[in-house]
Amino acid sequence: MARRALITGVTGQDGAYLARLLLDKGYEVYGAIRRAASQTLPRLRELGIADAIRPVTLELNEFSNLLRALEQVRPDEVYNLAAQSFVHTSFEQPIYTGDVGALGVTRVLEAIRAVNPAIRFYQASTSELFGKAQTMPQSERTPFYPRSPYAVAKLYAHWITVNYRESYDLHASAGILFNHESPLRGPEFITRKVTLALARIRHGQQDVLEVGNVEAQRDWGFAGDYVEGMWRMLQQPQAADYVLATGRAYSVGRFIELAADALGFSIGWEGTGKATRGIDRRSGRVLVTINPIHYRPAEVDLLVGDFSKAKERLGWQPTVALPDLVAMMAEADDRRVRDGRLML
Structure with missing residues (x-):
């Protein structure tokens, strides 16, 4: 039986590339789509996979909706890529940014714990956690110093993922991804x-x-490389957190x-x-x-990442x-x- 994956944020750059990767690996891919999101799915159509994605209506701020979605899909893996992801906008909408980017992740983790704790979970963390960076380059051991409401929300999301992993033995990993771009990147970036x-x-x-x-x-890489790293994290026997970067700024x-x-x-x-x-x-x-x-x-x-842990344990490195x-x-x-x- 094919493995099932649920991707929140499937309409974004990373969601589109990840969906294509998982389809190529034989997964059934379910894409969580907000009712307010574009139904034309331009990035998925650009990659030629829009008709292969099974849509699921989902809101991260509605816990009952999350429960029903997990019960309906019964995924083996959940990739949480959804967030209010614009740093500049987060200064104008800090409360909404925190609700979706921080509490939204807690809701997903609670839903997984209630429906099926065996589901493997990926949380999209970010190099913005390092902010006013305390060391160069930044690795998984570098202290965090967020400098925007977006980064502060992501900091909560990162640590709540770690907390659920350690408290409830969930296979929950966080990818601390440095900037990754592609022709599918939104023009707001x-x-x-x-x-x-x-x-x-x-x-x-x-x-x-x-x-x-x-x-x-910034440390810029290709989004197509980075989604491969996300998938590799969830294939490991033990969950952990990993920096994905190029090592060059x-x-x-x-x-x-x-x-x-x-x-x-x-x-x-x-x-x-x-x-x-x-x-x-x-x-x-x-x-x-x-x-x-x-x-x-x-x-x-200045942000520049040290991806040596991902290279050693995941066999991952950037190619572009x-x-x-x-x-x-x-x-x-x-x-x-x-x-x-x-x-x-």
Whole structure:
């Protein structure tokens, strides 16, 4: 009999790639979808798997709904990828962010404990837990220092996962994933905002790209690699927490340069701080400006991960280098803009 997996957040980037991976492995895949979510499922359709996913209506803030969903699906594995996942938005909606991102995870764990404690559970933790990082690079042993309501909610979710593992012997693992991107990333995120804006500029549909702190540095990998790590965590005899990362950090400015290169521009920087501008060396045109509205109230300056535990125990490591990832995203957005086919 095929194994069954329930994925919350299946309509997002990670959910789509994970669903494809599990289908390829012969799973029956159930996708938890909020009633308010788009029913067109653009990311799943982009991967050609929308009709293979079995939809389940689910709200993380409704415990009775969670119970019924687990009783209906009877999954072997639950991957909780759902959250209010935009850091900037979390400062504007801290209570909602906490309810879904923190208490929502507790509800899922309680439902698993009530319906079938043998269900294996994956919680999507985040490198934002490290925030004002205390050591470089960050590993599973690095102290947490969250710097946004999003990260604080994720901190609660992380520790409640550990607590249920230790208190009730659940097979509950948390993946502390550093930034992972793809052509399926939403345009609200800086990486996709960059590639989409530069593609629009190339085709005369936008004048300039506005960004915030171009000095911030992140450890960026490919989402398709990271969902493989999620699956491997739930195949282990014992549950544990793992950092997934590339071990290399690049600035937002460098990401912009790589995207510009992929689209036929060549960015040079002028000015400092909020007066920084990105100039196309070939045309002299201003392509990038700084808008302070995009700065975070509490900035996270540098995150870079140590994935040695995942490499040793899971046999996992990243396969896509940042220049190749950026080119993949830029080329996908260039095709979408050129063809008038903007998904997401």
